[in-house]
Every structure is written in C-alpha cells, then in structure tokens.
Amino acid sequence: MNNFRFLIIVGFLSFFAACQNPDKEVITPTPVTPPETIKPAVDPPVANSIGFFLLDWQPKTFTAPAYQDAAAPATAVHTITIDASAVITKVSRSIAGDNANLWMTQILTEPALMTHLNNLQPHLIRFPGGSISDVFFWNAPKNTPPADAPNQLTNADGSKTSMPYWYGKNSENWTLSLDNYYQVLQQTNSQGIITVNYGYARYGTAANPVAAAAHLAADWVRYDNGRTKYWEVGNESFGDWEAGYRIDPSLNKDGQPEYATGELYAQHFKIFADSMQQAARKLGKTIYIGAVLYDSPVQSWQTNTVKTWNTGLLPKAANTPDYYIVHNYYTPFNQQTNADNILTSAPTETKRLMDFVKQSVQTAGVSEKPVALTEWNIFAVGLKQQASYINGMHGVMVLGEALKNKYGMTSRWDLANGWNNGDDHGLFNIGDEPDGVAKWNPRPAFYYLYYFKKFLGDRLVAATMATNPGIETYAATFTSGELGVTLVNKTNTTQTVELKINNLRVGNRFYWYTLTGGTDNGEFSRKVMVNGSGPTGVAGGPANYATLKANSALTQNSIKVTLPTRSVVNVAVDKN
Template structure:
C-alpha cells in the first residue's frame, strides 16, 4: 500500500511539473538534445582585401546525390575538428577559382573535351594574354607597329630580338584574342586582362606613354564591356620584364634607362585614365584596374627597382589603383623540394604575404584595397612535382588559405604550358607529354574540381585539435548543408571526428577521397578517386564528373578517414 501511495504522489508531481512548463510563456524554452538552440548565421562585413570581388556573389546549393556507394565511417578517431556553422568568416567570391590562359597553348576552343573539362572546373575567371608576354603583346595587330623597336634590351644591357606577340595571329599553335573571348563564353567565364605596359617604356614614338595608353584604351573599347578586371603590366618590378631597361637613345620623352616604382605609378595614372574614359564610352561603368605590387620582402640580390618598388609605387599612386596584383610560386626557385616541404608552404607563405602587403599599404598611408593573386603555383623541379598528386593537394591548400586570408581573386598559372620533363605548370597537358593526349587533365585539375564542387558559398569556422598533420576548410551552402575540404599532409592515415555546432545534422553524409598511386615515388602523376584511377600513365579517371560519392548515414556520427597524403571532400546534410 505504501508503494502505491508513493507511485501516485510521483505521478502527480510529474504532472504538476508538466503543467508548470506548459503554463510558462517564455519564448526561450529549455533545449533538449532533440531540440537544441541553433544560433543563426550572420554575414560579417566584407573585408577590404576582398571588396568588390564579392559584388557578383551568388548563393550556392547542392542537391544530395541519389546514386552513391554505401561506405562505413570509422568508429574510433584520434583527432577532432569542431565546426561552428554560425560563425561565418567570409562569403566566398567565385573569383578565387581562376586560371590563366597563355598564347602558346593553342586555340583550346577547338578541343571540345578540353572546353568541357574547363567548364566543369568552373574557373569563373581566366586571365590573358599571359605573364611576361603581356608586355610584348599587341592585341590589335598581326605585325609590330612602327614605334615598336626590332630589338629590346635585356637586364644585362645586351640586345635581344623583340619577340612580340599578336592578337590577330590565328595560327593553330597560338590563341588569338577572338579565340580567347570565345573560350570565355564557352566556359561561362569572365576575363582579367593584362595590358601591355612595356610599350610605354620601349616605344620609340614621340610620347610612348600616350601610345601605350591608346593601345590599352582601344582594347577596352573593343572589349565593349565584356571584362571588368584589368591590370597594367606583368611583374614590372622585375628585371626579366621588357619594361625594366630601355635603349635611351631610342626614347623621345626623357625616360631613365631603368624603371622604378615612381615612374610606373605616374605612367599607371595616365594609362588607367585613358582606359576608364574608354570604358565609360562603351557603358562599362564598373571597370577595375589593378597595379602590380611586390608580394614579399625582396631578397638582397635583386635590383634596386625591385627592392624599392612598393615604397615608390605606393607613395605616388595617389589612390588610382582599384586593386593590387600579386604573384606567388610558394616554393624555392628551381629546387628539388620533397613533398613535405611543398605541402607546408601554403599556410605559412599566404599568411606572411598578406601581412606584408597590408603593412606596405599602411606604412605608406594607403587604404587597404582588394588583392588579386592572379598567378600561383610551385617552383619545385626535378621530380615532376608540378604535374603530381602532391601539387594537386597543394592547390587545395592554396584555395583554402586564399579564403582564410580573404584574398578577392586567385588564378592558378596556368591552363596549359610545356612538358619540360614534368616541370610543367599546366593544369592540362599541352600535347608534348609522352603518351598523354593534348588536353588531358593533370592531378591538380581533379583536386580543384572537387574542392569547388563541395565548397559552399560561405567559409565558416573550423578548428582542429593538435593531433594529426592535416588541414581543414569548412563551408556552408545556402540550402543548409556543410561542405568540408581536408588535406592530410602526413604519410599515415588518420580518423577524424567532426563535431558540428549550431547545426542540426541530417540523415546522410557524402564524400570523395583522392589519393595518388605508386608511380614516381612520392610524386605520383596519377590520382585515384574513390577507388577509380586513370587508364593512361598519368592523370585521373575520365568519368570524374559522374563518379559516385561514398555515403553513410550519420547515425554513427560524421567521422571521416583521411588516407595518407590525400584530399577528402565531404558534404553533410542538414536535418
């Protein structure tokens, strides 16, 4: 009887407690594990270093795959990543996925498979006409104008054949200007164009700066509003550019033999003014023109032009540049660097670069403006590093660090180049690689393809513990999913626990895993994606776009395995 009374009293107390909760009019009920409080996302202010590169931002959603390979997730983990869905670091500008076209890569537009692969890659931005050849490029000609000398002056003062390039050359071995515009249209891309600054220096007319300004402005007119982003000259701080040293005997406006940052700034203002006037005349009211900066502390052995460039440029530019152009090839020049050394450079070098560049602007009382890292790759040579799976992992790390450091535009160098026994920056083979057809994607292509596929439209906070030599970049899609990009730099695999804060985990997670093969030591020229590899001696699977992801239900958590030296791309559904 005593037990019955106690049970009855307990039931009454529970009922009273329940009634008390129902009568509570609080708008913030006590959460339960099934109904946690979710903090909403709030977009931060746009960083000055991104600026207008976010003007064309669009939301991104991902339809969950219905065709997948069921796989298990690890139950035991040795490292934890904590993702905060609510903490948005930045919206993601689509301009970070860019690439470079150059004039010796052929028409490209006639290779339908290549065009399809570039379209799938979604670079969004393709720079043209190339690096140093931009400063010897005459976009509207088939032959050099009379005011362009037949010989130019090298850094050491000796003469060299001019080697000009022409936009109206329609040979199959090159890409004409109109071919470039066709490539942009066919791949749903926009341009970033480097105009010929060298002509302002070596031109033999009465006013070579005005001649160069007219050449650039006429291009803006011909472009007719198709291109928003332009820059004046390529790496013009350096002694390898055509603008560095001129034959003063041929110069008619009193320019010094050697270039310096102040002179470039004065010329920049004249050329940019002409370009902006031409843009206004064709209705291109949002044209942006970039000036070239040095991206890190100059070495002691470089010429004074290089050493003093930023100070002389930035104390004379008077706010005329809309953004600043920087390049970086991350590893030491022409050294046979091992994989471990290469993979450590993106995080360190990108952070140091942006700290340096911002401090240079601040020290000269300039506003912080957007940055375009429109050439990046590695300089390592000797072991086919540039065409390897490792360089693909490096590309993922670069894209992640570009986002973390809030760089507005990035463009990899380049779409196609020259084999040179594997010292080849090309994202695609240019037809000179043994037993590999022209246009075949290199490992970096696949890493970059899956990075953009599973990277959302906002970068969100992801913190890892001290265990494991890997990096992680987290994002959110506008439809609520979470996207993750992992790079395991270690030579051993690791199991990761993914902890998601301010996020209701949905039913399934999906992922792609990219590893190298056993060829060529640690610099495999192949990639294997979810177990599928290439049929050729290099590259990846041709059916990459239709490969099924691995998938698992999240009932046992959202853990993931990172194989040794791998990139892994994950999407997690929202409840």
C-alpha cells in the same frame, strides 16, 4: 494544446489513477526533448582585401552526388569542431581562376579541353598570359606591330631580342586570338581578367610612348565594351625578365631612365588608369584596374628595381589603383623541393604574402585595397613535382588559405604549358607528355581542384581542432543548408577524424571523395586515385570523374572519416 499543458494533464491523471488503484503500475511520461537551438549565421563586413570581388557573389545550392554505401570508421582520434554560424567570409566566385596563354591553341577547337573546362568552371580566366602581356598588341595582325615598336628590345644584360611581339589577330591554330578568348569565356560561363601592355610605354619610340601605350589600352577597353571588369597594367613590371625593364635610352623620346622603377611605374599607371577609366565611363561601364606589387621584403639578391619597387610605387600611385596584384610560386626557385616543404608552404606563404601587402600599404600611408593573386604555382623542379598529386594537394590548400586570409581572387598559372621533363605548370597535357599520355589529359591537380570546388559552399565558416596533427580544414556552408568540408592530411600517417557540427541542422547522410596518390615516381606520383579509382594510363586520374559515385554513410552514428597518408578528403553533409 501545447506540450507543457499536455504533460501536466497526463501526469495528473496518472497520479489520480495510481491513487485509486495502488497495485497498478505508474507510467511516467517520456520527457519531450526541446528543439535544438540553432544560432543564425551573420555575414561579417566585407574585408577591404576582398572588396568588389564579392559584388557578383551568388548563393549556392548543393546537389547530392550519386553514391555508394561505404563504412565510416567506428572511432576517431581527432575531433574537428565546425561552427556554421561563425562566417569568416562569403566565398568570392573569383577565388579559383586560371591563366590562359597564347601558345595553347585556339581552345575552342579542342573539344576535350573544353569539356574539362566546363566541368571545372574556373569562373575567371586571365589573358594574354604572363610576360607575353608586355609584348602583346591586341588589335594587330601577325607580324604587324605598331610603327613605333622597335625591331629589337633590350634584355636585362644589354643584349637584344629581335621582333619578340605577339598579336591578338593571329588566327593560326597553335595560338589563341583575342576574339576566341572572348568566346572561351562565353562558352565556359567565365569572366576575364586582362593584362594590358605596359612594356610598350617604356620601349615605344613615339614622342610620348606612355600616352601611346595608354591609348592602346583604352582602345582595348572600348573594344571590350564591358565584357571584362578586371584589368591589370603590366605583368611583373619590376622583373629584369620583363620587356620594358631595361630600355635603350637613345631610342626613347621622353627622357625615361634606362631601368624601370616603382615610382616611374606609378606615374605611368595613373596615365593608363585615367585613359582606360574615361573610355569605360563613356561606354557606361564599370571597370577595375590593378597595379603590380612585388611580393616579399628586401633581400640581398634583388635588383635595385625590386628592392625599391613597393616603396616607390605605393606613395606615388596613392589611391589610384583599384586593387593590388601579386604573384607567388611558393617554393624556392629552381630547387628540388621535397613534398613536406611543398605542402608546408601553402598555409605559411599565403598568410605571409597577405601580411606583407597589408604592411606595405600601411607603411606607405595609402588605403587598403582588394588583393588579387593573379599567378601562383610551385617552382619545385627535378622530380616532376609540378605534374604530381602533391601539387594538387598544394593547390587545394592555396585556395583554402586564400579564403581564410581574405584574398579577393586568385588565378592559377596555368591551363597548359610544356612538359620539360615534368617541370610543367600546366593543368593539362598540351600534347608533349611522354608515355602515351593523351593530349589534354588532366594532371592530378585538376582533380583536386575539381572536387574541392564541387564541395565548396558560398560561406567559409570556422573549423577548429584541439590538436595540430598536420591536418588542414576548410569548411563552407551552402545557402541551401548543407555543409562542405575539405580535409588535407599533409602527413605520412593515416588519421581518423570526427566532425562535430554546431549551429546546423544535420540531415541523415554524408558523402565523401578520398583523393590519394599512386605508387609511381617516389613521393611525386603522376597519378591520383579518387575513391580508389585511377587512370588507365601512367598519369592523371579517373576518366569518369564527373560521374564517379561518392562514398556515403548515415550521420546517426556521427560523422567520421579516414584520412589516408597525404590525402585530401572532400566531405558534404546533408541538411535536415
């Protein structure tokens, strides 16, 4: 018997009984509340700027953390409305990769570092690392470059650098060999993105240096044998800091100009891509090859190479590149940027960069392709900004904004670098940080990225606020039914928010981790506190981050959280 028919019968009997005995109280049945209507989520078409980076997408299942009961605020000033049915994009597994480099040891030999990497699960690790890529010979033992690699390379100012090369078969403990890189990928369940040596096509002294460099790249594809899907031709090849930007024309045998240009790079890119793709096809493997773009409009200080790079490259390369590569370091180069400007740069610059790439492609009349941000960090110096919790907050927003703006992938620069009085991009202390900080101690940014990924679902969904109080919100559902929300309070004011969740069957409990800075070093603390727990030393975060209990409360009184000043709060909401 359905509910409607049951209510009619009960109502009739009650009325009849009352008529028979008017002194007896009439009992009105409790109305049945209809079940909540849940609008189903529909995945949108894959954006061209993401493309094949979603081919390895996988559904995610949320596992509730161990928790301790905590008090949620009784009231909230701001309301964030989340619509679980409004899918912005599926979440690329490559959205939060990292950069390795050749001066950070063999990695496999460092158990503490490997433990942190396995906890972080970068999924994607770029190699061999930045400008080294253009002087790297993947198949050469130490100090044995090819015969057609000159003993000296020409710098931008015309001076010479002697034997600047790096080698893939160097097994010394301070560097990272190619074979150990592959082992790191395997042991961390990651895939690679490899940057082949484009500079060799410029400075090589063979009769046809481009063919020699392209053949070397194709040989790497053959050796790789399908282990790597994503490849880049050159690193920042427009830069006057890059090997191959300026060459000695007297040593060149195929008539190349002294300075690199975007048009020349495009011409060479086609040769590289043809050789590498042929090698992959013969192996029955699929690879994707990216071309390097510059990341901002023409400005007066730029070299002519930079000013004309994109306009020369894009039409000449046509639709040969499988994807476009950009780098961005968000804040002005070598300036003492303050915390407010660092935090503001994450949402504004991530959108500006994507808009610029799309406009450049449209102007050139070529097809839109996936966009990969293969290096990013901040350039702020002088106050230990790069090693601070502010850089961790910035990193969370870069990843969230990259999702919103539909980047195919990002990889942060870098896993380890060098202290340089705190102007250190490294996610980990490479062993030179002062004050007794342990080697491989994670910097604050590590903890921010770890918890962000822990609560990041597999579909980014819409989150809106009626006001703009300096809070950024990134919400993503899990295929298993739960919701993860990351809230970033960029302001110096404590804020309270309530989450109104539509089109999701909310369960009984929600969980959260609150990340804040310490009180050291002014506004650039080298510490991060997670639910009040911090490091035992002068830098980093809690050693037990992987088992640290979440705060938790019941959802029956709504979902409200407090956002301390300049904090990140990661929230997960149970399913019903």
